[in-house]
Amino acid sequence: MLKNIEVFYFPETVKDAVRLLNRHAPHAAVIAGGTLITKSPNLSTRVLVDIRGIDMDYVKVQAGRLRIGARTSFQSLADSKLLQKWAGGALSRAAAAVTTHLIRNAGTIGGDVARALPYNDMPPVLMALDAEAVIVDGKKTRTLPVEEMVRGHMWRIVGRRALLTEFRLPSETRKRACAIARFARSASDWEAMVHAVASMEKSRGICRNARIVLGAVTRHAQRFPQAEAVLEGKPYSESLAAEAAQAVFDGLTPVSRASAEYRREVASVLVRRAIREVWNENETQQ
Amino acid sequence: MKPSNKGRKSAVAAIKVQDGWMTVETTVNGARQSWKIRPDDFLLDALRREGFKGAKKGCETGDCGSCAVLLDGKAVASCLLLAAQSQDREITTIEGLGTPSEPHPLQEAFVDTGGIQCGFCIPGMILSAKALLDRTPSPTEAEIRRALDGVLCRCTGYVKQVQAVKLAAERKK
Ligand SMILES: Cc1cc2nc3c(=O)[nH]c(=O)nc-3n(C[C@H](O)[C@H](O)[C@H](O)COP(=O)(O)OP(=O)(O)OC[C@H]3O[C@@H](n4cnc5c(N)ncnc54)[C@H](O)[C@@H]3O)c2cc1C
Ligand code: FES
Ligand code: FES
Numbered sequence: 001m002l003k004n005i006e007v008f009y010f011p012e013t014v015k016d017a018v019r020l021l022n023r024h025a026p027h028a029a030v031i032a033g034g035t036l037i038t039k040s041p042n043l044s045t046r047v048l049v050d051i052r053g054i055d056m057d058y059v060k061v062q063a064g065r066l067r068i069g070a071r072t073s074f075q076s077l078a079d080s081k082l083l084q085k086w087a088g089g090a091l092s093r094a095a096a097a098v099t100t101h102l103i104r105n106a107g108t109i110g111g112d113v114a115r116a117l118p119y120n121d122m123p124p125v126l127m128a129l130d131a132e133a134v135i136v137d138g139k140k141t142r143t144l145p146v147e148e149m150v151r152g153h154m155w156r157i158v159g160r161r162a163l164l165t166e167f168r169l170p171s172e173t174r175k176r177a178c179a180i181a182r183f184a185r186s187a188s189d190w191e192a193m194v195h196a197v198a199s200m201e202k203s204r205g206i207c208r209n210a211r212i213v214l215g216a217v218t219r220h221a222q223r224f225p226q227a228e229a230v231l232e233g234k235p236y237s238e239s240l241a242a243e244a245a246q247a248v249f250d251g252l253t254p255v256s257r258a259s260a261e262y263r264r265e266v267a268s269v270l271v272r273r274a275i276r277e278v279w280n281e282n283e284t285q286q
Numbered sequence: 287m288k289p290s291n292k293g294r295k296s297a298v299a300a301i302k303v304q305d306g307w308m309t310v311e312t313t314v315n316g317a318r319q320s321w322k323i324r325p326d327d328f329l330l331d332a333l334r335r336e337g338f339k340g341a342k343k344g345c346e347t348g349d350c351g352s353c354a355v356l357l358d359g360k361a362v363a364s365c366l367l368l369a370a371q372s373q374d375r376e377i378t379t380i381e382g383l384g385t386p387s388e389p390h391p392l393q394e395a396f397v398d399t400g401g402i403q404c405g406f407c408i409p410g411m412i413l414s415a416k417a418l419l420d421r422t423p424s425p426t427e428a429e430i431r432r433a434l435d436g437v438l439c440r441c442t443g444y445v446k447q448v449q450a451v452k453l454a455a456e457r458k459k
Contacts, residue, residue, distance in 0.1 A: 005325035008308070008370045010299040020298065034367050035348060038328070050371060053299075075360075100436030101414060102351055102363040188349075188435075 002038065006046045012053040014136055018163050020049050022138045026160045032071055033106040036115050056110070056165055059083050064171030070110025070133075070164045074098040077109060086169065087129055087199060090178035094125045097182070099190045110164045116150035119191045119216035123150045125180065127221060128199040128211040129173040137162035150220045176209070177202050179277035181270035192216040193258055194266045198274035200231065207231040212244065212271060217254040217263050226251045227271060236279045245272035301370060312372040314338060315382030323369050329355070332369035333379060340380035340409040344438075351437030354410035355379050361414045363436070380409035383416065392416055395454035396447065403441035410437040415451045424455055 011017040021028050028047035031037055056069035059080040066086055068077070077083055077095035084092045098104050098121060112122040113133060123146060132143040135158050146167065149157055154164065178199035184192045195215035201208040210231035215221040227247040234240055249268035254260045301308050303325050310321045314333070323332050330353045333341050344350035346365045353365040356378035384390030389397070392412050396402050401411075411434060418425055418433035425433070430451045431444075439447065 002326040002368070003324075006303050008301045008325075008373070010373065012298070016298050031368070031371070034371055035363075038366055038368055039347070048368075048370075050373075052371075100349075100351065101433055102354055102361055102366075102436035103348060105360040106362045106366065 002042070002045060002048070004043055004046050005048055007048075009047065009049045010053050011049060011051070014054060014056075014163060014165055017049050017051055017054060018136050018138050018161070020047070021163060022161045026155075028160065030114070030163060032108040032111045032114075033073065035103055035107045036111055040115075051163070066169040066171075066174070068109060068167040068169075070113075070166055071108050072110075074104040074107050074109070075101070078104065086174050087176045087178040090180060090197070090199070091122070091125050091129065094121050094180055097121070099188050103190075109167065113146060113149055113167075114154035114164050116153075116220060117191075118218065118220055119195065120150075120221075121182075121190070121192070121195065121215070123221040124195050124197045124213040124215035125178070126167060126169075127213045127223060128178055128197040129169050129176065130211070132168045133164055134166040134168065135162045136165055141165075143168065147223060152220070172201075172209075173199075176200060177278045179274040181274040181277070183266055183270060191257075194263055194270050195221075196267060196270035196274045198271065198278050200278060202236070202279065205235050207234055207236055207240075210244075212248065212275075214248070214252070214267055214271070217252065217267055219255060224248055224251065224271075231275070236275075238276070241272045241275040241279075244275055245269070301373060308370065310370055310373050312375055312377060314377045315379060316376075321369065325368075325370065327369045328365055329357075329367045329369045329372055329377075330364040332372075333364060333377070338379045338381055342406055342409060344406070349438070350407075351410040351414070352407055354413050354437060356413050356417055359417060359420060361410075361417045361433075361436070378413065378416075380413060383412065390416075391457055392419070392450070392454045395450040395457065399446045399450040399453055401442060401446040401450040407437050407439040407441075411439070411447055415454070418451070419455055419458070423458060425451070427452070 009020050024047040029045045031048045031050050056071035058069040059082050060067050074095040109122050112120045116123050126146040131146045133149045176199045181196045182192050183194045197213045200210040210228045212224040212227040227244040230244040230247050245268040248271045252264050254263035307322050312319050342352035344352035348363045348366045354361050355364045384393050402408050414434050430448050
């Protein structure tokens with residue numbers, strides 16, 4: 001647990017937060033909503049940097065791009081009018097589907113990506129919309145595709161001195177159609193068995209810039225270029241969706257939780273459903 | 287909040303742990319509190335120790351909602367948050383809503399509809415309902431169900447509790 005904490009800081013600027021992380025590295029950690037970190041034992045943490053006072057709770061458009069502050073709660077994402085219109089509101093719907101109101105009020109999108117457990121709900125949708133994460137680590141500000149961020153706990157990817165401040169979605173993703181097909185044991189089970197997201201531009205019946213992402217089946221959420229290649233530039237049809245799903249079935253080696261055969265089967269079914277839903281908004285999932 | 291005196295540039299507010307204890311300043315039901323706590327104390331434990339026993343300890347994993355309180359007006363699971371996260375914030379517990387002789391309209395509505403059996407989930411239910419009605423005075427049934435979806439009730443089957451929130455909303459008009 002967090003027994004060894006010696007000090008809590010409440011910085012109000014990114015600069016101060018990053019300075020504190022640097023000064024106390026590797027013993028400092030960020031606390032955002034606290035819904036994950038408070039129950040995860042890390043005895044080496046001595047300094048907690050509570051980022052609630054920093055202005056990182058927003059959804060806005062700037063120069064055509066969508067910008068989402070890392071401290072934005074699931075509930076604010078669900079309520080954001082802007083997000084409800086971006087890519088058919090996929091990210092906003094995913095946030096609204098987070099288990100319960102108590103978690104939606106406290107949990108943040110930054111925490112969901114920084115500590116990206118394989119079944120966390122935000123990463124697959126962010127990846128399907130080509131999102132980049134903005135990282136500030138003292139010396140510089142840089143951006144990293146969310147796809148790279150989620151390959152492990154954030155400190156493994158960018159170190160313990162870094163603050164994740166924002167997500168950016170390219171302007172062209174605004175008009176993409178995006179569908180989510182998620183399967184869990186129950187609606188309140190946040191550890192999905194399989195989480196499939198499909199997004200693409202529907203350009204006069206042709207699939208363009210297709211993204212197929214799977215969460216919860218492998219060690220981290222990942223894109224499926226084989227399935228994307230099947231769709232790219234082709235006119236949509238049921239059989240094309242089935243062919244893409246087959247590519248997922250053939251290329252997937254699921255790990256842990258439920259048998260691999262089962263998950264591979266479910267993953268390909270959900271990918272097919274997500275692609276169909278992109279083309280036919282009425283289709284119900286699950 | 288006590289400013290840190292560590293380092294020249296540091297005007298960042300901080301709470302330090304001394305001999306294993308720290309002081310958190312917060313507001314509960316409108317009254318300023320100064321708590322001496324351990325750094326890893328959860329908000330739920332601190333509240334119960336200070337006498338706010340309306341917040342119940344069910345699962346301690348964020349799943350049951352019996353520990354729900356309002357933090358700056360929003361319902362949160364107090365078993366998941368560290369007490370230090372409540373520094374300089376406003377907490378509302380069930381003790382802050384009405385008295386036995388003058389119950390809050392939501393408490394009255396829960397009694398009138400028969401929405402209370404053992405009572406264990408009720409503080410979380412009523413506080414979650416309050417957060418909803420404060421923002422959305424005339425909620426739809428779907429909105430009510432969503433606003434209560436983090437609080438499990440082992441007794442009632444939820445129907446009467448949803449009716450209670452509707453009734454409280456109607457009476458308020
Ligand atoms: C009962 C329950 C239900 C849940 N349901 C869901 C669900 O349906 N879907 C889902 O995806 N998740 C769910 N979660 C997991 C969790 O709530 C989310 O992952 C949430 O987004 C975590 O965010 P937080 O702000 O609470 O993170 P915190 O606990 O504050 O932090 C988590 C980690 O990220 C780091 N961190 C946070 N923000 C930053 C930042 N800006 N920069 C650098 N590092 C940072 C922290 O240091 C820590 O290591 C659930 C958890 C519980 C307990
Ligand atoms: S005790 Fe906090 S949610 Fe169950
Ligand atoms: S009344 Fe008993 S748990 Fe709800």
